[in-house]
Amino acid sequence: MFDYRNNLKRILNQTEGDDKSLRNSLNAIMLVLQMTGQDLSASESAKSQNTSLDDKTVSQIQTLLAGLTNLIEKPGDPKAKQTASSIIHKLTFDKEIATNFGKQLGKLDEAVRNSEKTSNAVNRKIFEEALKPKKQAKKDYRKGRRYTVIRDLIGCQLINDQGEHVFSVPESQVHPLGLKTGDIVEALPSADSLDKAEVLRVVGFKKLRKRYYDEIEDFKYGVVQGSSGNLSVSRNISGQRLKINHKNVIVPVDSIYYQNGDVHLEDGSIVDLAWYSGDVRLKRDPSQAVQVRWIYETDQPSRVGKKRKSDKRPTNEVETLAKLDMDLHYQRVGIAIGDNQNEAILEGIVNRYNGIPIPVDAFEGKKKVIENQIKDLDIVILVTAFAAHDSTWNIREFASKYDVKFAVSSSKGYQSFERALYRADQGLPAYEGNQTIDYKVSSKN
Numbered sequence: 001m002f003d004y005r006n007n008l009k010r011i012l013n014q015t016e017g018d019d020k021s022l023r024n025s026l027n028a029i030m031l032v033l034q035m036t037g038q039d040l041s042a043s044e045s046a047k048s049q050n051t052s053l054d055d056k057t058v059s060q061i062q063t064l065l066a067g068l069t070n071l072i073e074k075p076g077d078p079k080a081k082q083t084a085s086s087i088i089h090k091l092t093f094d095k096e097i098a099t100n101f102g103k104q105l106g107k108l109d110e111a112v113r114n115s116e117k118t119s120n121a122v123n124r125k126i127f128e129e130a131l132k133p134k135k136q137a138k139k140d141y142r143k144g145r146r147y148t149v150i151r152d153l154i155g156c157q158l159i160n161d162q163g164e165h166v167f168s169v170p171e172s173q174v175h176p177l178g179l180k181t182g183d184i185v186e187a188l189p190s191a192d193s194l195d196k197a198e199v200l201r202v203v204g205f206k207k208l209r210k211r212y213y214d215e216i217e218d219f220k221y222g223v224v225q226g227s228s229g230n231l232s233v234s235r236n237i238s239g240q241r242l243k244i245n246h247k248n249v250i251v252p253v254d255s256i257y258y259q260n261g262d263v264h265l266e267d268g269s270i271v272d273l274a275w276y277s278g279d280v281r282l283k284r285d286p287s288q289a290v291q292v293r294w295i296y297e298t299d300q301p302s303r304v305g306k307k308r309k310s311d312k313r314p315t316n317e318v319e320t321l322a323k324l325d326m327d328l329h330y331q332r333v334g335i336a337i338g339d340n341q342n343e344a345i346l347e348g349i350v351n352r353y354n355g356i357p358i359p360v361d362a363f364e365g366k367k368k369v370i371e372n373q374i375k376d377l378d379i380v381i382l383v384t385a386f387a388a389h390d391s392t393w394n395i396r397e398f399a400s401k402y403d404v405k406f407a408v409s410s411s412k413g414y415q416s417f418e419r420a421l422y423r424a425d426q427g428l429p430a431y432e433g434n435q436t437i438d439y440k441v442s443s444k445n
Contacts, residue, residue: 214276
């Protein structure tokens with residue numbers, strides 16, 4: 001390279017302070033720098049000529065680019081994948097290319113091999129999304145506003161402090177919470193309807209004057225009897241007669257009535273009935289005034305058009321147990337368990353003995369909510385393996401208060417629960433402990 005340092009020193013030493021000398025000096029320095037630039041250009045040109053790619057490498061790169069182009073136009077095309085992958089492997093055999101671009105070529109090869117058809121990629125994505133567990137939306141209790149409940153025959157209304165009707169709540173929410181007129185609740189507007197609301201929790205109660213609402217009477221756990229098109233209710237599961245205005249009545253019910261789209265009325269269904277006390281139709285035709293408020297799904301009903309499967313099916317553990325000598329006669333059995341754990345198999349045991357299983361959330365710490373869940377039960381079984389300690393005391397307290405049969409299953413096993421159910425029904429000790437209890441087995445096994 002041209003050594004310009006001495007030239008610059010000479011020019012600077014001979015430069016005077018007048019304008020002419022400075023201008024001449026500047027021109028001389030620019031001339032020296034131009035000579036240096038020419039040397040650099042020549043050097044770079046020679047270097048590029050020495051490192052130019054050979055014809056074979058250029059051909060391989062062109063083939064690779066063509067294969068990648070086809071792969072972009074037709075994702076997953078086998079021929080394009082094979083062409084691109086083959087060229088990548090050949091390029092890695094070149095030592096200089098492997099040294100400078102080996103890692104990038106490796107990632108490119110992996111991407112080429114993983115390329116798949118658009119339809120396959122979409123189907124796989126849909127399948128993966130379907131398998132992902134759906135997260136339940138968390139309720140933000142901070143956003144809930146307080147309203148007062150006015151019970152309807154089916155569902156309820158929510159009114160504000162000014163007595164204005166604000167929202168309606170369906171029976172599917174009212175029944176599990178046991179809402180009644182005067183309950184103070186926190187609720188949020190429903191996302192899919194302007195006049196509906198979702199009740200978050202019960203926070204209190206106030207007694208309303210009767211002029212603000214119509215009084216309602218109900219008949220719980222009525223047994224539907226008869227054939228399709230000729231169904232009626234006259235008694236409940238305890239054998240008590242249906243009375244309206246102190247008279248025994250038989251109320252026909254419509255067999256085409258459905259609840260939640262799939263639970264329908266049939267012979268043997270258990271229902272809650274309700275009517276307004278002041279309805280004038282009660283005297284001449286009670287069936288017009290009385291409505292079915294709720295249908296309890298005691299078994300999975302058969303559906304029209306579905307063929308019954310053959311009896312050659314695997315039996316579960318509940319079916320293989322020796323059946324105890326017990327018949328619950330459609331008593332409502334509360335299963336006090338947290339977070340729906342093992343709920344299905346325990347409900348199966350209750351159904352096995354002709355009971356009506358009702359889940360009770362043993363993790364719910366609000367005494368009012370637990371009380372509303374327990375007060376209408378006949379039996380409550382507490383599974384202590386899943387219950388919170390404070391809820392355990394509350395459940396036992398309300399069971400005693402409302403004369404509900406009570407027993408404890410210390411294990412989550414189905415046999416422990418079955419024995420607790422037997423003790424509660426037969427009036428035996430709630431806790432099994434170390435004592436010997438005779439669990440009688442049914443002779444029909």
